[in-house]
């Protein structure tokens with residue numbers, strides 16, 4: 379085999395974290411996989427940092443597309459990196475651009491050396507924002523932004539309750555709600571998280587376990603659950619009649635919403651390049667922050683996903699560093 383052939387073979391494959399069967403982190407293997415090729419309107423990015431939303435392995439889109447099995451799949455749909463190839467028709471981005479953004483959830487993700495995405499799913503990233511920070515911000519910040527602006531139309535003076543106000547999405551909900559001028563109350567799991575919640579912009583902090591405190595019942599214009607799993611009944615009860623509840627993990631209970639006279643909704647985040655660009659500006663200016671709890675090399679990606687079941691060493695997102 380000559381040198382040219384070796385290079386060509388190397389370009390056709392990449393190292394990636396993949397699952398060949400549905401399941402949790404135990405299905406993930408670090409292995410060689412085909413390198414993706416950008417189609418029309420798509421770019422190929424050399425991934426530098428990929429961020430994890432642990433619940434992603436439970437989402438149907440991770441495993442299937444239009445009902446068809448997608449395995450083997452590559453997880454992680456939040457990333458930062460450098461454009462290495464552009465498909466036909468791409469005009470806004472060029473090889474060498476540093477970008478960050480999302481991967482559509484029903485496509486292979488960014489826990490790999492390369493990822494292909496539609497060009498409108500990314501924005502340019504300034505040099506002062508690290509790859510890990512940009513990857514950590516993309517999905518949670520867009521989700522928080524959509525919850526507060528599109529779902530709730532939050533305005534100054536509104537009383538907003540955020541359950542889990544220092545998590546991945548929760549930290550951005552707290553920061554953005556504060557920037558919108560809302561009176562922000564957040565719940566956290568420990569007294570230790572109180573200071574961080576206040577630094578992010580919370581006016582009031584409730585430590586988990588005392589949420590059903592009667593003083594908070596019916597007090598809020600809107601409540602958002604940024605914890606996931608089951609939405610507790612007290613969250614519906616904490617909102618005034620006519621107020622709003624937003625769930626991020628799954629559609630809320632219509633019965634409980636009716637019982638407490640609130641409107642409850644669920645949405646799946648949509649990508650908006652203009653918002654990603656604005657987000658890049660806010661991160662670069664230090665006006666918002668993305669917290670990074672821990673980092674793992676791609677070769678140790680399974681451990682990164684396994685860490686979701688363990689206490690985090692610090693608040694924030696878990697990042698897979700690729701190069």
Ligand SMILES: NC(=O)c1ccc[n+]([C@@H]2O[C@H](COP(=O)([O-])OP(=O)(O)OC[C@H]3O[C@@H](n4cnc5c(N)ncnc54)[C@H](OP(=O)(O)O)[C@@H]3O)[C@@H](O)[C@H]2O)c1
Pocket residue numbers: 430431432433434517518521541542543544545546547548565566567568571586604605606607625626627645646647690694
């Ligand atoms: N709909 C969408 O488009 C969309 C997009 C992104 C994410 N999501 C969903 O949003 C949810 C949160 O995701 P994430 O990435 O932000 O997760 P995360 O980083 O793990 O954040 C969850 C937060 O909840 C806190 N928490 C856990 N139990 C709590 C309790 N009983 N009371 C108060 N806080 C509690 C955790 O605190 P500790 O760390 O101290 O345990 C953590 O700060 C997930 O369900 C995810 O699927 C939805």
